[in-house]
Amino acid sequence: MTSAQQPVPARPTSRDVARAAGVSQATVSLVLGGKWPGRVSEVTAQRVREAAAELGYRPNLAARSLRLGRTRTALLVVPALTNEFFARVYAGAAALAAEHDFGVVLYPSPDGTGPARDPFASARAALDGVIASSMAADALDALHGADLPLVMLDSDPSGTAPAAHVNLDIADGMRQVTDHLLGLGHRRFLHLASAVDTWTFAVRAEALHDALGAAGGATVRTVRAPLDVGAGREAAERALAVTGERPTAIVCDDDILAAGACKAARRLGLRVPDELSVTGFDDLALATALEPELTTVRLPAEQVGERGMEALLAVLDGRPAEQGGLPVQLVVRGSTAPPPAARA
Amino acid sequence: MTSAQQPVPARPTSRDVARAAGVSQATVSLVLGGKWPGRVSEVTAQRVREAAAELGYRPNLAARSLRLGRTRTALLVVPALTNEFFARVYAGAAALAAEHDFGVVLYPSPDGTGPARDPFASARAALDGVIASSMAADALDALHGADLPLVMLDSDPSGTAPAAHVNLDIADGMRQVTDHLLGLGHRRFLHLASAVDTWTFAVRAEALHDALGAAGGATVRTVRAPLDVGAGREAAERALAVTGERPTAIVCDDDILAAGACKAARRLGLRVPDELSVTGFDDLALATALEPELTTVRLPAEQVGERGMEALLAVLDGRPAEQGGLPVQLVVRGSTAPPPAARA
């Protein structure tokens, strides 16, 4: 055995294609890169394409990235993928990315607040930009250090970081919820809030208090819980078990917490919505799986992802990123009704 | 202006670090690659590390991939990320990958059955291997064509493709469900099956029929629906509305369909579990959000991802991949009870 063995038929390179087509490697690159009109004749181009197909040629993306200095890949940082909201954000971003021949790689931050390990190393690819969703403020720094174009989704826009922002009109959503409940006659509220301290939840609390304050005569207690059905149930159960005047409506930061609130109500023998109204936030699939179906605020999750990717592409092109909040919409279903007193 | 301008302080390369540390680029590579013991003195190594930190050096991953021919990146192909099961599979795979300094990039196949576009181009990175979860048989071909190491999760192991398999003992799970219901006294079943025709669902159907056949005296009707609460409800409602003897138990291919079945029951005025038992499959968060909580089969989703990644790493190392199915476990909750007749 004197010759080098080739146990695996190594992936063909553009040079192999060139050899097969009887042209130079540069020509292969031109043809396959779509830059041939006027530089390569149609017959030659055809021959190259056939040779490429024949050999099953696939360009080496690492080499291309190295050469171009760009990767057409974005990193999407989300708190947790098991949350349907972020899965949908990803779907939206990935869909728009695909249209522009871009890729999206994910970095789900382990603790749900910000990147723990090095997200860039974990991406295992050179990145053109970063999209970060619903991150805590301090998480910003870690991302910001990489001086990559940064787009923040659903995050505090007053930050000092040079990032484009795509935000939901969360405050308006919470206002719609509050108005709906006030209109039904509710005056005693429980706010079942997320234990996570990010902008998106801070806005919910602020908007709720503002709207109730403006209305006057309304009271609200707040309890916090992790975004988890069981934790939400426990927190709600404890809060509802207090003596004195029970709240007639629970406003939840999230559909998951709302599911917990509904369970708590049932455990305590309170009928939803007759004796207790419950509202969610997000409009996850869960909202219509429950009985009664949840009154909640629909967030255009896919659109958030799309707009985020759009903004990133704009920044990369040197265009100004389109700012402005995305509208959200109250969806009234079966979990809200006038309070017992108003029914009498 | 005669000199080339440098508007952006371009990312430092290993050569910049070398210059700053007063050594050669090769030495930087040795030190930062951790191969220096015995080849570079401790003092020099320290100097290099300091220079790297000073400049904020990050290795160019594209260049590294090109040089090494490996990327330490795997592609995970899943039907849909919004399904919590697959999000958890991803989490498991990504966690184990991170331990081995590997990355995982996702390809959610748009239609939920197999890769539509080119998943490898969409990954936008050279890949070391592919893990495909719950794919339809014909989707195999597309993935197989790339002659990358392939690991199949929860898929037909009798396929001819040279792939490692990590499977759940789905049949046993369905057997446990059936035995549970038979033990409660049920004899008339409705199988609310997934409309998707993949191995994992075929096994459910087969195991259900086998177990019922073995028991004798039991009947089962089958209706199919897409994995969606609304679709599940409609299908179940239609099936339950037939004249004649109503089934006393609905066996669902999935918790989502089970949620639909519960809604259908409530619409028809049937109380779960007193008048109708419902079982799910997967044990998603949804299962404990519903009232009553679902009796279902817990699938170790994260473990599936972990084992899949483990198998891929094994294949890449030339080690044999550990085969064998993962055990699943019936979780009895509140949605199952003896049928009305048995209670009388």
Next chain:
DNA sequence: ACCTCGACGTTATACGTAACACTTCGGTGG
């Protein structure tokens, strides 16, 4: 006959890294 010019390609190069082979140099044993 000479020059020009467009059409069609080719040659050469750089991207940043890792690894191999090689050099330098102060000892050290024979």
Next chain:
DNA sequence: CCACCGAAGTGTTACGTATAACGTCGAGGT
């Protein structure tokens, strides 16, 4: 005193691609 050795690095190369700069060749104008 010299050959040899290990320690500590350095010079060089290749990975596969995209593109700038450069050739070639025949047709058409003058």
